[in-house]
Amino acid sequence: MTFPMNRLLRPLALLFLTVFGVQAALMAQPGTDEQLAAEYLRQGQYDKAVLYLEKLYDRQPSNLYYEQLLKAYIGLKEFGQAEKLAKERMRKQGGDPQYLVDLGMVLKLQGDTTKAGQQFNKAIKELRPDQGAIRNLANAFSRNNELDLALETYEKGRKMLKGGTDFFYETANLRAAKGDVPGMVGDYLDLLQVNPAYLQAVQNGLARFVDFTAADDRSDLLRTELLRRIQKQPDKTLFQEMLIWLYIQRKDLTSAFVQSRAMDKRFNEGGQRLMALGDIAVNNQDWTTAAKCYEYVAAMGNGQPWYTAAKIGLVGAMDARIRAASNPGPEELAQLQQAYETTLAELGKTAANVKLITGLASLKAYYIQDAAGAEELLRDAINLPGLGRKEQAGLKLQLGDILLLDGQIWDASLLFSQVDLDFKQDVLGHEARLRNAKVSFYTGDFLWAKAQLDVLKASTSKLIANDAMELSLLITDNLGVDTVSPALSLFAQAQLLTVQHKYGEALAALDTLTARFPMSNLADDVLYERFRIAYAQHDYAGAAGYLEKVVELHPNEILVDNAMFDLGKLYETKLNDKEQAMKWYEKLLFEQSGSIFTAEARERYRKLRGDHDNLDTPEQKFLLGPTAP
Numbered sequence: 001m002t003f004p005m006n007r008l009l010r011p012l013a014l015l016f017l018t019v020f021g022v023q024a025a026l027m028a029q030p031g032t033d034e035q036l037a038a039e040y041l042r043q044g045q046y047d048k049a050v051l052y053l054e055k056l057y058d059r060q061p062s063n064l065y066y067e068q069l070l071k072a073y074i075g076l077k078e079f080g081q082a083e084k085l086a087k088e089r090m091r092k093q094g095g096d097p098q099y100l101v102d103l104g105m106v107l108k109l110q111g112d113t114t115k116a117g118q119q120f121n122k123a124i125k126e127l128r129p130d131q132g133a134i135r136n137l138a139n140a141f142s143r144n145n146e147l148d149l150a151l152e153t154y155e156k157g158r159k160m161l162k163g164g165t166d167f168f169y170e171t172a173n174l175r176a177a178k179g180d181v182p183g184m185v186g187d188y189l190d191l192l193q194v195n196p197a198y199l200q201a202v203q204n205g206l207a208r209f210v211d212f213t214a215a216d217d218r219s220d221l222l223r224t225e226l227l228r229r230i231q232k233q234p235d236k237t238l239f240q241e242m243l244i245w246l247y248i249q250r251k252d253l254t255s256a257f258v259q260s261r262a263m264d265k266r267f268n269e270g271g272q273r274l275m276a277l278g279d280i281a282v283n284n285q286d287w288t289t290a291a292k293c294y295e296y297v298a299a300m301g302n303g304q305p306w307y308t309a310a311k312i313g314l315v316g317a318m319d320a321r322i323r324a325a326s327n328p329g330p331e332e333l334a335q336l337q338q339a340y341e342t343t344l345a346e347l348g349k350t351a352a353n354v355k356l357i358t359g360l361a362s363l364k365a366y367y368i369q370d371a372a373g374a375e376e377l378l379r380d381a382i383n384l385p386g387l388g389r390k391e392q393a394g395l396k397l398q399l400g401d402i403l404l405l406d407g408q409i410w411d412a413s414l415l416f417s418q419v420d421l422d423f424k425q426d427v428l429g430h431e432a433r434l435r436n437a438k439v440s441f442y443t444g445d446f447l448w449a450k451a452q453l454d455v456l457k458a459s460t461s462k463l464i465a466n467d468a469m470e471l472s473l474l475i476t477d478n479l480g481v482d483t484v485s486p487a488l489s490l491f492a493q494a495q496l497l498t499v500q501h502k503y504g505e506a507l508a509a510l511d512t513l514t515a516r517f518p519m520s521n522l523a524d525d526v527l528y529e530r531f532r533i534a535y536a537q538h539d540y541a542g543a544a545g546y547l548e549k550v551v552e553l554h555p556n557e558i559l560v561d562n563a564m565f566d567l568g569k570l571y572e573t574k575l576n577d578k579e580q581a582m583k584w585y586e587k588l589l590f591e592q593s594g595s596i597f598t599a600e601a602r603e604r605y606r607k608l609r610g611d612h613d614n615l616d617t618p619e620q621k622f623l624l625g626p627t628a629p
Contacts, residue, residue, distance in 0.1 A: 046075035097123040101140040212249035271297035287321035326538035351386040442496035524554035561595035
């Protein structure tokens with residue numbers, strides 16, 4: 001069948017006109033013109049960008065379109081058009097001198113530096129005593145890399161206004177960009193003199209330009225300037241607080257202690273500052289300074305508000321020091337036990353001192369092999385008057401862990417079940433259910449364990465949900481059709497032995513598993529369990545080796561992001577290798593972007609790289625001080 005040609009052409013013509021009309025309409029839309037102009041500008045196709053920018057600027061003469069059009073004219077070397085545009089813009093904006101900077105830059109690009117200088121000087125001369133106008137002109141100079149002229153603008157504005165923050169923050173940043181460290185330090189500290197509310201901004205600014213982790217002349221210069229100002233104004237606390245902050249950044253906590261103690265005595269602070277510094281010292285594993293801080297506050301006497309917290313902190317610091325050792329001796333452990341018992345005898349076994357009770361119970365169970373004594377302590381503590389329900393549940397979870405350690409598996413399961421029932425919709429209940437599911441896993445009841453784990457995948461706690469998902473997948477991948485798996489049973493036994501701190505027996509079980517089932521799907525899990533055992537035994541180099549094997553040999557398994565994250569933390573906190581830590585965090589961010597660990601890895605990476613803005617660290621919180629009990 002054939003059709004007349006005109007009947008075929010008519011719909012094609014209509015279609016062409018329709019499509020052409022739609023395209024024309026889109027091209028006429030301001031949003032589309034703006035996008036095309038920006039794209040051409042980005043690509044350096046200035047001739048095409050100008051066509052759109054001239055229309056946009058005629059229709060809406062905004063600063064954005066002006067700056068883009070000026071850039072396009074300069075890119076095309078149409079200096080006459082650029083000069084005309086700048087003059088016209090200045091006339092329309094009431095003679096605003098910031099446009100003289102653009103005019104001067106056009107002249108400078110043509111090689112006429114004399115006339116350019118005249119325009120720059122004229123701009124500064126015509127500056128009005130208005131904060132916004134001063135900033136606009138200084139920004140115009142900064143934008144064109146005329147940093148000296150930007151500084152001159154702010155300095156003139158400072159004399160004209162005589163008040164406010166006096167642009168010290170802006171000039172400090174400009175001096176930093178010029179490499180003028182003394183000037184930067186002076187301006188930042190002058191800013192604090194005028195407005196102490198800029199404390200955090202000043203600390204962030206200094207942290208960007210001063211490397212506190214190395215022997216740096218810049219930090220010595222800052223210290224000298226702070227000491228000079230303290231000597232000149234001994235009653236002003238701000239510069240003394242800044243000096244303490246500097247010592248903390250340099251990890252010189254001994255000097256921070258000396259300065260904090262001096263401030264405490266001079267201003268009668270009651271030990272508050274020393275308590276905060278003690279906590280920072282514990283986080284930095286500076287046990288000597290931590291002990292000095294807590295001892296100083298405790299020596300103030302029982303009637304002081306921080307006395308109890310200082311006594312608890314002193315025992316806690318001693319505990320952390322001894323547990324950080326790879327193999328603490330019996331004498332040290334006995335001294336720690338005596339410190340716990342003496343402090344508890346003085347302060348009393350009350351709900352307010354539960355932290356001491358749990359610390360002593362942990363020491364007895366995991367270091368002194370006195371599980372029965374630990375159990376007795378915790379059972380008594382659970383019934384203390386005034387104890388909150390959640391604190392009581394936390395004690396039950398700890399008691400359950402110790403019962404598991406002691407081989408009382410079903411008693412442990414009963415306690416976990418109680419917490420699960422009491423806090424069914426709470427993260428605490430989810431944690432209890434996860435522990436109970438692990439008990440079922442250890443004892444070979446894989447189907448029941450998996451049923452509980454599958455429910456926990458929906459937990460509001462990402463870590464609990466992730467752990468539940470990983471263990472559930474482990475069971476699914478390794479359980480046979482008849483619900484019997486010798487390899488999985490051996491692995492579960494090895495995990496229970498690890499939990500019970502029977503590391504030699506656990507390693508023997510893992511060796512047996514590897515020898516009997518060389519083709520098992522559990523190869524990466526076995527490596528991860530070996531990592532946990534090495535870490536528990538303070539063999540951090542060996543622990544890192546196992547994790548690296550997980551990444552190398554099992555790159556597509558579910559544990560690979562865990563391994564990368566744990567490697568980053570291991571190198572950061574135990575092996576003190578900043579570069580390796582950053583390498584593993586970065587690898588996680590790029591290769592495992594969907595991992596639940598990415599947010600923390602990114603924050604740790606930024607901190608190691610030296611980004612200091614908005615980091616929620618004890619150091620940043622230090623000057624706020626703790627809340628009185």
